[in-house]
Amino acid sequence: MTNNTTRQDFERSFCPVACALDNLGDKWTLLIIRDLLLGKKRYQEFLASPERIATNILADRLKKLESTGFVRQQIYQQKPVRYQYILTQKGKDLRPVLQALVTWGKTYYPGSRVLDAVE
Amino acid sequence: MTNNTTRQDFERSFCPVACALDNLGDKWTLLIIRDLLLGKKRYQEFLASPERIATNILADRLKKLESTGFVRQQIYQQKPVRYQYILTQKGKDLRPVLQALVTWGKTYYPGSRVLDAVE
DNA sequence: ATATTAACTTGCATTATACAAGCCAATTTT
DNA sequence: AAAATTGGCTTGTATAATGCAAGTTAATAT
Numbered sequence: 001m002t003n004n005t006t007r008q009d010f011e012r013s014f015c016p017v018a019c020a021l022d023n024l025g026d027k028w029t030l031l032i033i034r035d036l037l038l039g040k041k042r043y044q045e046f047l048a049s050p051e052r053i054a055t056n057i058l059a060d061r062l063k064k065l066e067s068t069g070f071v072r073q074q075i076y077q078q079k080p081v082r083y084q085y086i087l088t089q090k091g092k093d094l095r096p097v098l099q100a101l102v103t104w105g106k107t108y109y110p111g112s113r114v115l116d117a118v119e
Numbered sequence: 120m121t122n123n124t125t126r127q128d129f130e131r132s133f134c135p136v137a138c139a140l141d142n143l144g145d146k147w148t149l150l151i152i153r154d155l156l157l158g159k160k161r162y163q164e165f166l167a168s169p170e171r172i173a174t175n176i177l178a179d180r181l182k183k184l185e186s187t188g189f190v191r192q193q194i195y196q197q198k199p200v201r202y203q204y205i206l207t208q209k210g211k212d213l214r215p216v217l218q219a220l221v222t223w224g225k226t227y228y229p230g231s232r233v234l235d236a237v238e
Numbered sequence: 239a240t241a242t243t244a245a246c247t248t249g250c251a252t253t254a255t256a257c258a259a260g261c262c263a264a265t266t267t268t
Numbered sequence: 269a270a271a272a273t274t275g276g277c278t279t280g281t282a283t284a285a286t287g288c289a290a291g292t293t294a295a296t297a298t
Contacts, residue, residue, distance in 0.1 A: 013169035016224020016231040017153050017217060025146040027255080034136050043276050050132035054256055059277055080263045082275065093223055098136060100216040105135020108209055112135040146286080162245050173287055178246055199294045201244065240298080247292070254285065259278100266273070 023068055024094075028053055030101070032061055033087075033094050036071065038115060041084035065091070142187055143213075147172055149220070151180055152206075152213050155190065157234060160203040184210070 011022040024030055031053070035046050046058055053061075062085060065071040070091035073083040105112050130141040143149055150172070154165050165177055172180075181204060184190040189210035192202040224231050 010228065010231065012171075014228075014231050015150075015153070015169065015233055016221045016228055017233070018150060018170050018224075019228040019231050020220045020224040021146060021149060025144070025149065027140060027144040030140055030144065031134075031137060034134070044274085047276095050134065051137050052131070054258095055277070056257090056279085057255065060254095079265095080275080090227055093226065096219040097216065097223060100219045101139045102135045104212055104216060105137075105139040107212065109129065109133075109135055109138040112129065112133050112138050114134060114136070163243085166245095173289095174246070175248080175288090176286065179285095198296095199244080242297070243295085245293090248290085250288090252285100252287075254283100256283075257281090259280085261278070262276095264274085266271100268269100268271075 020097075023064075023070070024097075028057055028061055029065070030094075030098065032058070032065065033070070033091060034098055034114075036085065036087045036091065037095055037098060041086065042076075042082075070094075139216075142189070143216075147176055147180055148184070149213075149217065151177070151184065152189070152210060153217055153233075155204065155206045155210065156214055156217060160205065161195075161201075189213075 010019060012018045024033075028051075031049065031051055032046060035049055040046060040049075043058065043062075046053065046062075047055065062071065065085075066073060069088055071085045072088055074086050076082055076084045102114055129138060131137045143152075147170075150168065150170055151165060154168055159165060159168075162177065162181075165181075166172065166174065181190065184204075185192060188207055190204045191207055193205050195201055195203045221233055
């Protein structure tokens, strides 16, 4: 790894699982990552997901995901300036985590289905 | 799957990721699963982990993990009755999720290390 | 008799999440 | 030209989750 990623301090411990969960361990963050991996980019697209995230939570998570380098903002129009969100490599590298969750979820929640392909 | 697992209703959506996170989406649950996968079984062992979970949170999570079928209690001594916690197949099947988190964590938190082998 | 251990529970403060409403600039509709 | 809509949020407030310290209970060890 050519260290261009911001190396954060260990919050709770030096365990890689704990470090990951310091960023991802809540009800919503990984669902936004799922949406991004599925190709969603805009605020309204995230809001349209079936889990119905609240607007303040979504804004907060996008801000955190940006400040922690999972995502970057990209202007897609001037007048008015509007941003879309793109996964960085750090974010894209979560795909195996999401894939493992999909596999587990489909096993223990038969009938569950991913909208598109994360799998 | 010989349906001996309790099929819960979809809480937030029929997405397997959302279903998984309904159970696992917080700061602590997956760390307890990590400990269980590493062979820890008892209350004091979980408390001894470097992340320093609070006792009320640990008790709450163990209760939830049991009621949702990730774990079962096993008496390891009478007088006084003491329980230890064992992963069910549903819990053991989270190993690939943890492995993926370890891989990601070791990449983006260089210097992080799992205590023993989840990896 | 006193202290220690294991597995919790309880009380209270702080932080996170949920829900509804409001804001602002620009575009679209009437 | 005025009114409504769209996109991306922010604000206020209620409820729920988390954190921290202390207490409980039954049994064993000193």
